[in-house]
Amino acid sequence: MELRHLRYFVAVAEEENITRAAAKLSIQQPPLSQQIKALEDELGVCLFSRVGKRIQLNAAGKLFLSEAREILTHVDNAIQKVQRFDLGEEGRMRLGYTSSAALHDLTPRIIRAFRSAHPLISLEIEEGAAHDLLCALEEERIDAAFVRSSVEKYATLQSMSLDQEEMVVAIPMDHRLAVQADEGLSLADLKNERFILYRQVNGSGIKEMLLTLCKEAGFEPHAVQEVHRMMAAIQLVAAGLGISVVPKSLDTIQPQSVFYRPFNPADSVTVPLNLVFRRHVDAQAIKRFVSLSSSLAVTLR
Known part of the structure; x- marks a missing residue:
């Protein structure tokens, strides 16, 4: 059984006339009659009562019409859904x-x-x-x-870079560097500080960038702890364990316990x-x- 057989059947059932159904389907009447007969033969069930030129659904035909319409609706919905998906209009x-x-x-x-x-x-x-x-x-x-x-x-x-964001130094509130100052910090100012760094698998994260920049500034940072996430680093800064370098967008976290200072323009540090x-x-x-x-x-x- 093919979908066209169901569509032919529904058209004949709705028109109750082979000639009108054939015109609606843009096919000849004899092939349509043959297809309806083939459908009934395949089902082993007579679907129509025929009186002269008029053709009407019998009880079995009415039941099959309901099922056929439901199948065709599901098919049409599936077609529309996959077309919208292909166009990027629907999906997940x-x-x-x-x-x-x-x-x-x-x-x-x-x-x-x-x-x-x-x-x-x-x-x-x-x-x-x-x-x-x-x-x-x-x-x-x-x-x-x-x-x-x-x-x-x-x-x-x-990867596509959307932005290069300035980084700031997260400092415990009672730290000597936690002061309002007109000038920003330089990397050299952090030479003797205790760093909380990020541990990134595959060596492709902020830690590696900071290590390189600190080396260029003439020192190797003293890491007291390494964490997997920046949020955890800020929590450790708030607890007074050390300083950390974080994106500026994080400078609203723990404002009562952490002070955020920018770098001066000459030592600007950015993260993508x-x-x-x-x-x-x-x-x-x-x-x-x-x-x-x-x-x-x-x-x-």
């Missing part, structure tokens, strides 16, 4: 972000704009560590992620906000998300 997207990326103004702005532009696309969002998110991307468990780290060591992934996705992505919804993210990032610069 799975996004991820690190806790620090989520606090950047651009991240919620992009998500909000995408939901407004594409309300038929369902968004599933999860927070995680950068390495975990990048692995999930490679394994196709998520479709895109906002992270701070590089993807150089992830061959299947592609990257949107990462699979290199050979073909889903239109993801392409549209990437395009919208790029457009909004341009307006921010």
